[in-house]
Amino acid sequence: MSRRVFGWLAAFFVTFGLLAQTAVASxxxxxxxxxxxxxxxxxxxLQTVDAVQYASFFCGDLRDKIESDWGQSFSPPEVSKLEGANSKKLRAKVREIFPLASDATINDFVTAVENQDQDLFSSAWHRFWVETFAHLTFKVTKVTVNGDTANATIAFRNTQGRGNEPRKFVHEAGVWKDCTPESTQSDSAIGNDAPLQESLIGAEG
Known part of the structure; x- marks a missing residue:
């Protein structure tokens, strides 16, 4: 009798262990x-140039700053701030800041400055970002989950090359959020290596 009991218990614990492993794996x-x-x-x-949506994927500790920083970058400056800018210098500066911008978008931008056309200026600014992110890709290659935190490796690729970027995630309010501090985020991973509005405004004269 005791052998049967112990045999049953052994089978039970083996089965329970397998079920637990399956649950963890799932x-x-x-x-x-x-x-x-x-x-x-x-x-x-990023590709739809939506700062609010972009920030929504980040944890609470970073969300507001991410939204503010990207909102400022995505929002065009007032065209009046570039009134009188030298067209040749302006074109060169735009090419430096947005190396992936098309000639058509740069031409519209310069024309907008020359004519002080805010609508055309804003449209060109938006297209600069769309063209910057158009060829960017992300691929998660590795994930390590440890309770409510996780580490992942993101393979990125853009026209400047490719690489790997470590990202930290946290489980927050029932969902996973990216919680990688902004200071450690790779500019090369998003194709943004140059200053924006301040540098552009410096092209006056």
Whole structure:
């Protein structure tokens, strides 16, 4: 009788252990899928030039600053601030700041400054960002989940090359959020290596 009991208990614990392992594996797979979705959403928000949406994929500690910083970058300055700018210098500066910008967009931008046309100016500014992010790709290559935190490696690719970027994620209010401090985010991963409005305004004269 005792052998049967011990045999049954042994089988029970083995089965329980297998079920527990399956549950952990399923949870990890779900977490990885969620982190991949966050990464894809972050890329989509960049490509649609939506600072609010982009910030929504970040944890609460970073969200407001991310939204503010990107909102300022995505918002065009007043065209009047560039009134009288030397067209040749302005064209060169725009090419430096937005190396992926098309000739058509740069021409519209310079024309908008010459004519002090805010609508055309704003349209060109928006297109600068769209063209900057058009060829950017993100791919999650590795995820390590540890409770409510996770680390992931993101392979990025743009016209300047490719590389890998480590990202930190936290489980916040039931969902995964990117919690990589802005100071450690790779500018090369988003194709943004130059100052923006201040540098552009410096092209006057």
């Amino acid at each position: 949870a990890t797979e779900t977490d990885e899928a969620a982190i991949r979705d966050v990464t894809a959403g972050r890329l989509s928000a």
